[in-house]
Amino acid sequence: MKIKHFIAAAATIPFMMNAQQVMTPEIMWTLNRLGVQSVSPDHQSLIYKISKTDLKTEKSNSETFWLDLSGKANKLDLGKKSLIQWDKNGIYALENKQIFLSKDSGKTWTEFYSIGYVDNIVISPDGKKVAFSKAVHIEDLLGKDKYKDLPKTTAQIYTDLNHRHWDAFNEGSYNHVFTVNISESVDKAKDLLEGKAYDSPQKPFGGAEDFVWSPDSSQLLYVSKKKSGAEYAQSTNTDIYCYDLASGVTKNITEGMMGYDVNPKFSPDGKFLLWNSMERDGFEADKNDIMIMDWKAMKSENLTKAWDESVTGDVSWSADAKSIYFTSAFRGTKQLFSVDVKNKTVKQITKGDFDINEIVLENKGKLWVTKTDINHNADLFEVDSKGVLKQITDINKDNYSKLVQGRSELKMVKTTDGKEMGVWFHYPPNFDPNKKYPTLVYCQGGPQSGLTQFFSTRWNFALMAANGYIVVAPNRRGMPGWGVKWNEAISGDWGGQPIKDYLSATDFAKTLPYVDGNRVAAVGASYGGYSVFMLAGVHENRFKTFIAHDGLFDMKSWYGTTEELWFANWDLGGNYWQKPTPKAYSDFNPSNFVDKWNRPIMVIQGGIDFRVPYEQGQEAFQAAKLKGLKTKFLYFPNENHWVLHPQNGLVWQREFFEWLKETL
Numbered sequence: 001m002k003i004k005h006f007i008a009a010a011a012t013i014p015f016m017m018n019a020q021q022v023m024t025p026e027i028m029w030t031l032n033r034l035g036v037q038s039v040s041p042d043h044q045s046l047i048y049k050i051s052k053t054d055l056k057t058e059k060s061n062s063e064t065f066w067l068d069l070s071g072k073a074n075k076l077d078l079g080k081k082s083l084i085q086w087d088k089n090g091i092y093a094l095e096n097k098q099i100f101l102s103k104d105s106g107k108t109w110t111e112f113y114s115i116g117y118v119d120n121i122v123i124s125p126d127g128k129k130v131a132f133s134k135a136v137h138i139e140d141l142l143g144k145d146k147y148k149d150l151p152k153t154t155a156q157i158y159t160d161l162n163h164r165h166w167d168a169f170n171e172g173s174y175n176h177v178f179t180v181n182i183s184e185s186v187d188k189a190k191d192l193l194e195g196k197a198y199d200s201p202q203k204p205f206g207g208a209e210d211f212v213w214s215p216d217s218s219q220l221l222y223v224s225k226k227k228s229g230a231e232y233a234q235s236t237n238t239d240i241y242c243y244d245l246a247s248g249v250t251k252n253i254t255e256g257m258m259g260y261d262v263n264p265k266f267s268p269d270g271k272f273l274l275w276n277s278m279e280r281d282g283f284e285a286d287k288n289d290i291m292i293m294d295w296k297a298m299k300s301e302n303l304t305k306a307w308d309e310s311v312t313g314d315v316s317w318s319a320d321a322k323s324i325y326f327t328s329a330f331r332g333t334k335q336l337f338s339v340d341v342k343n344k345t346v347k348q349i350t351k352g353d354f355d356i357n358e359i360v361l362e363n364k365g366k367l368w369v370t371k372t373d374i375n376h377n378a379d380l381f382e383v384d385s386k387g388v389l390k391q392i393t394d395i396n397k398d399n400y401s402k403l404v405q406g407r408s409e410l411k412m413v414k415t416t417d418g419k420e421m422g423v424w425f426h427y428p429p430n431f432d433p434n435k436k437y438p439t440l441v442y443c444q445g446g447p448q449s450g451l452t453q454f455f456s457t458r459w460n461f462a463l464m465a466a467n468g469y470i471v472v473a474p475n476r477r478g479m480p481g482w483g484v485k486w487n488e489a490i491s492g493d494w495g496g497q498p499i500k501d502y503l504s505a506t507d508f509a510k511t512l513p514y515v516d517g518n519r520v521a522a523v524g525a526s527y528g529g530y531s532v533f534m535l536a537g538v539h540e541n542r543f544k545t546f547i548a549h550d551g552l553f554d555m556k557s558w559y560g561t562t563e564e565l566w567f568a569n570w571d572l573g574g575n576y577w578q579k580p581t582p583k584a585y586s587d588f589n590p591s592n593f594v595d596k597w598n599r600p601i602m603v604i605q606g607g608i609d610f611r612v613p614y615e616q617g618q619e620a621f622q623a624a625k626l627k628g629l630k631t632k633f634l635y636f637p638n639e640n641h642w643v644l645h646p647q648n649g650l651v652w653q654r655e656f657f658e659w660l661k662e663t664l
Contacts, residue, residue, distance in 0.1 A: 020404040022466035025653035038086040120208040124217040139172040160229030166204035167608040167640035200224040215270030267321035285448035316359040329450030329481035404429040406465040424473040436516040443524025443531035476501035495588025525549035537593025545663035549604035553620040554591035600630035606639035
């Protein structure tokens, strides 16, 4: 007998289980969300925001609070001001085109500097200079820019690659960093990348973390990949540059370091600079290490070189500059670590079935961090030196009190090559081991992103479990947190051992008495979507139905249409015309196995996803339909590789569960 599902097209009446609700898409999307805005320079207090999504308007409503170390929070009315930073000079905030400064904890404000419409403002430590970024027109790539007499033309003219990235076409403008003395008007600001077709902050996600002032305010450090066109599209060689305001000279302080070099942060005493670094050009999921540089001697060293993991999360200095705290994927979770600057010893601080995400502040040996698990969105927690956690905020207390939640368990499963693989099992609320449950095998994207205790508004394991499913989430080859070798093993082997790992997890799950082995689905996005397409051709009747979101279907056509070619070159082993041709285009190409597709398949695709373009989803849907399979194509014209609009998110969830109800 099929389990009933409670996500309907007009889900207005909450389902009650033991007089409590279970998670629904509407509840999930309207949970309060916490964001730390700024921390006081003495680490005695912070300002944070609680936001909530209005599903009708798709806008976020928010309130701002002042929180001290005692845990007491008071509402803070900033009016229309948005915080910029908080340092020894006071609190800086922006309203319209004007920067304001408060020296009395936000009680009164004075005009500081008229900045205009710019992005990512950072004020110097001495309070006398401002750095900011803004888009600068460098190239005439639009027809209307090249031909001024044709203002209505929609033509776009390109002679090189990197003509589109993530979800936007290059229209000839680039992010540039500027500096200006507050004694001068903003039109006197110095463009540090003047005339160059380079970006800083980096597109598509870089922000104010991409540039930082030196402690004496005499230099500005910024992150940039000073490449363009095809060279840009095939390289990850991002460097940190130091611009000296007095001399006007720019120096590449990471010259010769060929991978990503990002996230520069000075120590509290100003003696050292840290940054995240990857060694190999083109390998975007290379081991991520913490580098430090003696700022006076300009000598650097790798603090985590000997550590057999990759730093995948937040990084922060200790107050005494003797240690560096960081978060990283570890054994299916994300934990808090420290590394000793002097002896390079890495220490794990926290342990448990949760994720430590943002490192907010340190005070007298105690840290404030944000923590999540699959049932709970981010809240602030205090962590002592022994890793004991104490909850500080509880922004969804009332919401959670009405929900009955499931539990999670990490099981170790033997793979086909004799390895031990961690596999998360997420169980429905009020789980009964004497019953049999339909099961979802979740395929993670990345492919080298951590499968941990995250809380997502799309792949939300609590929501899946609340609908009566057991979720099986394998930490297959390519996952960080299980050693560098395990993480790197997926490159060049997408359709090999990682797919066997999914099958091993599936076969193990089917041996459990509470798993209905006849009702198992494979679901996933990105590389997870690729995995679903691949599994559909090799599963040998293990699965009853499939759901793939933004999955790679045909590797040859994907190579010809994706934008970040460094990723394709590294992970696939190169292009499809080289000899010998990589297995990615033959043995590991899902489109080559369509003849073996024999189960219903739902395909989801974003219209402005340039990482995995629209045609990949269209090809898969068309193939399934022409084979006579039950299929569905869910298309979002205004979504990229993710689903960011709340109402689109609700449609995604409703269609997801409707498909499972029909086919599983």
